[in-house]
Amino acid sequence: MKLEQAAKQLEALGNPTRLQVYRTLVRAGPNGLPVSRVQEKLGIPASTLSHHLHRLILTELVTQERQATTLICRANYTAMDALLGFLAEECCAEAGCAAASGEQAA
Amino acid sequence: MKLEQAAKQLEALGNPTRLQVYRTLVRAGPNGLPVSRVQEKLGIPASTLSHHLHRLILTELVTQERQATTLICRANYTAMDALLGFLAEECCAEAGCAAASGEQAA
DNA sequence: TCGTTATTTCGACGGTACTGGAAATATGGG
DNA sequence: CCCATATTTCCAGTACCGTCGAAATAACGA
Numbered sequence A, B: 001m002k003l004e005q006a007a008k009q010l011e012a013l014g015n016p017t018r019l020q021v022y023r024t025l026v027r028a029g030p031n032g033l034p035v036s037r038v039q040e041k042l043g044i045p046a047s048t049l050s051h052h053l054h055r056l057i058l059t060e061l062v063t064q065e066r067q068a069t070t071l072i073c074r075a076n077y078t079a080m081d082a083l084l085g086f087l088a089e090e091c092c093a094e095a096g097c098a099a100a101s102g103e104q105a106a
Numbered sequence C: 001t002c003g004t005t006a007t008t009t010c011g012a013c014g015g016t017a018c019t020g021g022a023a024a025t026a027t028g029g030g
Numbered sequence D: 001c002c003c004a005t006a007t008t009t010c011c012a013g014t015a016c017c018g019t020c021g022a023a024a025t026a027a028c029g030a
Helices: A003-013 A016-028 A035-042 A046-058 A077-088 B003-013 B016-028 B035-042 B046-058 B077-088
Strands: A062-067 A070-075 B062-067 B070-075
Touching: A003 A016, A003 A046, A003 A077, A003 B003, A003 B016, A016 A035, A016 A046, A016 A062, A016 A070, A016 B003, A035 A046, A035 A070, A046 A062, A077 B077, B003 B016, B003 B046, B003 B077, B016 B035, B016 B046, B016 B062, B016 B070, B035 B046, B035 B070, B046 B062
Parallel strands: none
Antiparallel strands: A062 A070, B062 B070
């Protein structure tokens, strides 16, 4: 994963409202939730929610799928794994620590 | 971990320059690096770096320790673990998935 | 005390984010 | 075709961010 991409995703998650939206979707699981359902849960204006969802979608943290008039939103678990991996990877790469990926410890 | 705190940390990591700084420190391991060393590695003005380090310190992602005239910066691995945990926790809590923490699957 | 190195604080500018109401668009039903 | 529902786009205002040069501060040695 590129640093720029990771930064974009982290920035997207760095807004309390968006983080709430994202967490709501993560909790919802693979079935996802309609936009309106998320709005109900969080109690924020539709336009604000739409903006935030857009950001999350642009960074590929969330996907949307149309089902008739409602849009189903889902957390992109693959993207989350990649992001978590990026943060943890190369931990102590130049020093060697217990949590280091390989067995290149000192 | 509180959502607000997590959002602050994610926001702190959401800037490309800061993410670079943080990664540099993560790679450096428990011994940390002097500010000047980070500056050399990244080639950014001292004032800019100081500004970003300050943000990282405020969010507890980085710590500083004085050694004579130089300041040693270290990634706070405990904080990182907590943040990663926060993102992963309650995955599919309302649906149940393979990666779910407990055995409360449907 | 004075000078030197390391680092932060100050000040300013341009840019971009967050928010939310109103209007526009998309989809399906009658 | 017209309506109703779901969602987005448009617009605007306030606020905060990122950047960096210059000046201030911290710590040490002579």
